[in-house]
Amino acid sequence: MVTIVEIIISLVQIFIFPGLFFLGTLSLTYAWIDRKFFAKLQNRIGPLYTGWRGILQPLADFIKLLAKEDIVPDGVDRKMFTATPILALSVIITSLFFLPIYQFSGIASFTGDLIFVLFLMTAFVIIKLLAGWFSTNRFSLIGTERTAIQLLGYEIPILVAAITPAILTQSLTISEIVAVQAAGYVAGDFLLGFTRWAIFGPAAIAFGIFIACSIAELEKVPFDIPEAETEIVAGWYTEFSGKKYGMFIFGVHLEMVFLAGLAAALFLGGPSGPIPAAGSLGVITPWVVGLLQTIYFIIKTVVFVLVIAFIRAIFARVRIDQMVNISWRIFLPLALLSVLLVLLIGPLYLWF
Amino acid sequence: MAMAGEVLRHVTKKACTILYPFEKDQVFMPKGFRGKQKFDIEKCTGCSLCARDCPSGAITMVECSKEVTKAGKRPIFDLALCLFCGQCEESCKFDAVVMTEEYELAGFEKSNMIIDIC
Numbered sequence: 001m002v003t004i005v006e007i008i009i010s011l012v013q014i015f016i017f018p019g020l021f022f023l024g025t026l027s028l029t030y031a032w033i034d035r036k037f038f039a040k041l042q043n044r045i046g047p048l049y050t051g052w053r054g055i056l057q058p059l060a061d062f063i064k065l066l067a068k069e070d071i072v073p074d075g076v077d078r079k080m081f082t083a084t085p086i087l088a089l090s091v092i093i094t095s096l097f098f099l100p101i102y103q104f105s106g107i108a109s110f111t112g113d114l115i116f117v118l119f120l121m122t123a124f125v126i127i128k129l130l131a132g133w134f135s136t137n138r139f140s141l142i143g144t145e146r147t148a149i150q151l152l153g154y155e156i157p158i159l160v161a162a163i164t165p166a167i168l169t170q171s172l173t174i175s176e177i178v179a180v181q182a183a184g185y186v187a188g189d190f191l192l193g194f195t196r197w198a199i200f201g202p203a204a205i206a207f208g209i210f211i212a213c214s215i216a217e218l219e220k221v222p223f224d225i226p227e228a229e230t231e232i233v234a235g236w237y238t239e240f241s242g243k244k245y246g247m248f249i250f251g252v253h254l255e256m257v258f259l260a261g262l263a264a265a266l267f268l269g270g271p272s273g274p275i276p277a278a279g280s281l282g283v284i285t286p287w288v289v290g291l292l293q294t295i296y297f298i299i300k301t302v303v304f305v306l307v308i309a310f311i312r313a314i315f316a317r318v319r320i321d322q323m324v325n326i327s328w329r330i331f332l333p334l335a336l337l338s339v340l341l342v343l344l345i346g347p348l349y350l351w352f
Numbered sequence: 353m354a355m356a357g358e359v360l361r362h363v364t365k366k367a368c369t370i371l372y373p374f375e376k377d378q379v380f381m382p383k384g385f386r387g388k389q390k391f392d393i394e395k396c397t398g399c400s401l402c403a404r405d406c407p408s409g410a411i412t413m414v415e416c417s418k419e420v421t422k423a424g425k426r427p428i429f430d431l432a433l434c435l436f437c438g439q440c441e442e443s444c445k446f447d448a449v450v451m452t453e454e455y456e457l458a459g460f461e462k463s464n465m466i467i468d469i470c
């Protein structure tokens with residue numbers, strides 16, 4: 001029997017923390033961090049005037065997009081054209097609910113949810129394909145085709161790289177993967193608890209593949225060929241303007257949080273970190289533990305965002321044929337190699 | 353990857369951007385910069401070579417008394433039409449027109465753009 005308190009707690013979890021409001025704020029903050037760090041790397045300043053050091057700039061951009069005119073081209077299928085941004089946003093928010101943020105399992109969790117989350121990640125990209133297709137614009141079509149080719153290329157390596165910690169920890173449930181990696185900290189080992197994280201085991205190569213394929217998924221330089229501004233206007237989202245465009249941009253920011261959170265959960269032990277034992281600080285309430293774990297989650301995801309911004313700053317855009325070359329001849333063999341390593345060395349890791 | 357070291361060094365150094373409207377003292381124009389014209393009526397003889405040579409027709413000659421200029425005409429400059437090419441400065445044999453380094457010339461009305469001295 002579900003009590004009213006449980007319903008209220010669920011509603012707070014879904015809408016406020018760690019739900020829509022928290023994730024939205026986090027995604028806009030990460031967008032700001034990305035822009036500021038990217039600017040600093042390029043010897044310039046970045047956003048400066050909106051709010052403290054420009055922290056409200058992504059929010060200002062979002063509000064501006066909501067207020068712009070929403071132009072629907074003549075020959076499009078109106079229902080699908082309007083539906084694709086909404087679908088994209090809902091898919092990415094759904095997948096965000098499975099990430100562990102303040103405890104070892106997300107708001108929603110069931111056995112084998114890693115496969116579901118990876119499927120939702122693929123579905124998000126397929127919806128981008130639909131968006132480009134239903135725009136009935138030849139530039140969007142070229143962008144869509146490039147997105148499709150890129151998707152084919154990096155989807156297998158990223159799935160294999162995401163499954164590698166699952167093989168290592170012998171579980172397909174995100175909460176269990178995090179729990180196995182956090183076992184060191186749970187047992188009270190402050191200094192060396194992090195050595196149980198998958199990245200320090202044989203899954204290190206898989207972490208590199210995951211980062212590289214995340215950049216391809218987020219369509220950032222060097223893999224931003226689908227939205228190459230200098231070539232095809234804006235690729236698959238050329239025809240979207242106003243609220244629809246705002247929803248896509250917000251979805252892309254949320255996807256950054258999602259991929260960062262997934263990398264943290266699978267490879268960096270999720271929200272685990274040194275937590276004072278129950279007796280040392282008087283009464284350690286679950287609130288303090290939750291807060292500390294949220295801070296660790298934020299630190300890990302910010303590191304991910306900074307790494308992606310750094311890679312954006314030093315590389316140029318690859319051509320689509322170079323992209324296909326890289327994904328099939330470099331990423332895929334490396335991903336399979338990491339699976340081989342995990343199968344061979346994995347049992348040793350578990351034994352420790 | 354060759355840029356990685358240099359790019360990371362930028363994080364610790366101050367940005368090379370000048371916050372222009374608030375930090376104007378760091379903005380300086382190089383020698384020979386062609387900005388707003390400075391017109392010296394004492395040196396002008398009213399020969400109208402500047403008005404004839406101006407490629408965009410930004411200089412028009414207006415009547416004035418023979419005490420002011422020898423030919424009884426003096427130029428007025430319309431900054432809205434001016435290209436800042438410096439031809440007037442080169443054409444003037446008496447060094448009456450000099451291009452200064454003033455560059456903040458934006459305005460809201462076309463009537464504010466006309467330099468009409470005396």
